[in-house]
Amino acid sequence: MPDKPGVYMFLGDKEEVLYVGRATNLKRRVASYFRNRPTGGDPRIREMVGLAVKMKYCVTENVLESFILEANLIKKYWPKYNIKEKDDRSFIYIIIAKADYPKPIIARGKDLEKFPSGSADIFGPYKSLRIAGEILKIARRIFPYSICRPNQGKPCFHYQIGLCPGICVGAISKKDYQKNINNLILFLSGEKKRLIKKLAKENPKQAESLKHIRDASLLIREDDGEGEKMNRLEAYDISHFAGKETYGAMIVFSGGEENKNEYRLFKIKSAPANDDLAALRETIERRFRHKEWPAPDLIVIDGGRPQVLAVSRVLRDNNIKTPMLGISKLGNDKLIFPIGTKKSFQELAEASKNILLRARDEAHRFANFARKRRKKIDMGL
Incomplete structure (x- = not known):
């Protein structure tokens, strides 16, 4: 098991995914499941480890990608012990609704019913509001998006610091803005390699930024539960x-x-x-x-x-x-x-x-x- 960031899965005897987790350090995190058992720790986790017969893991290039991959795998498999961990209506999601100038929002699971099938791209579930917020904060440095009104007459604050592409002052066309949002969607979908290849031709500067993501704000100590930033x-x-x-x-x-x-x-x-x-x-x-x-x-x-x-x-x-x-x-x-x-x-x-x-x-x-x-x-x- 490598000393690298990544995602791991515990599987049952029928190859069903019991639990998906992520780690800043896979080796240390996975080893923690087998310390102080069976008397210590969370009873739910003890039960899950007792049922697991197999484990898989995937190394990611950085901490940010481990959070994105974890969310996508939980969404794909909806593992029993991830759901036991939390009421599914309280999970956190990033939502990009279809619009002339789409913008990401953060919502709880109970709000998903407001977005009919096909009306929005939905990413998650994430385990906390902080994690979803930090992911968007990092992504916005690479793929700026607007939360202001189109053609409002004066530049918004985020435009002045490079986080808004300028719909407020007509600095970007609807077509180019949508192209940028589509790239953000690919990023949140975990399609980094495909996106870098695409951007190498369209926007080499963005491609380089994507290769060198600065994600220290997501470093946490897994031993401390929710973690300490x-x-x-x-x-x-x-x-x-x-x-x-x-x-x-x-x-x-x-x-x-x-x-x-x-x-x-x-x-x-x-x-x-x-x-x-x-x-x-x-x-x-x-x-x-x-x-x-x-x-x-x-x-x-x-x-x-x-x-x-x-x-x-x-x-x-x-x-x-x-x-x-x-x-x-x-x-x-x-x-x-x-x-x-x-x-x-x-x-x-x-x-x-x-x-x-x-x-x-x-x-x-x-x-x-x-x-x-x-x-x-x-x-x-």
Whole structure:
């Protein structure tokens, strides 16, 4: 069983699908079904595992695709133990009703009767409103859609930030808008490979975006039931100017995206020149004096074991429980964890390594940008 995102199915003795589930890490998630049985855990799950004689799984390229595939398989097989898990009228669906300018909406199962057969494309069931909302949020970055009125005279807010193709100001024809919605429908149907092939000819930029989906906002800890979103990630790097001044750079990712309004630069005051460990300790200490700033869900450090140890001590001395890790360039971008880090957290971090590397690189870029800007100021440029 691989340490990758994907979907798994438990089958009964007649090859019937008993249960469909998904995981950020298939190996860890599937193994959890066979721990602490038969006395622990959900009785419904114990019953299902007792009846299962076979298991199948499918690896997906990312976490987002595992949610989409899970929903499509539940819809296809309607497994007994998925339905037992929840009243089918309370499941969540994404609905795109046929219209001149269609737009996705999120609805509960009890609302499906409002959409007669053939009047809408329906995707789901999803297990929570949050999951469906995050899927649409990610999809909209690639396939912008409108929730405004056609030709309303002035551009809507979403048009100004690139999430609306512009029906509000007549910037897109009805035909081209529908083509974009059709691509969104293919995406939600799990037809990613077919869609990439199609877009490679029609819109190479969209095809590239589809290949490199940023879905960190969907990373969850399956052991925590509904899951906990890794919403705020902070990454740190140290930069020097002319061997005299040292700066600590802090960047923030919110929901997997750069949140540049939250970036901060700390001019190091007490650490000796060229002592990166002392500068890093000072940066972290000063950051956590700001109680008014949102607390991070994860701290990423550009560095190896010495840097991780230094930051761990600062966090421990200040009774800060935020998980952290380092990324070592010398170790081919190996993830370095503090002593005692839970294996489940390490596996979650490995599964989301791409976003962690992006954060590390962005911290390095921001630190160097600040150094170059200071140099220009000193030179009068």
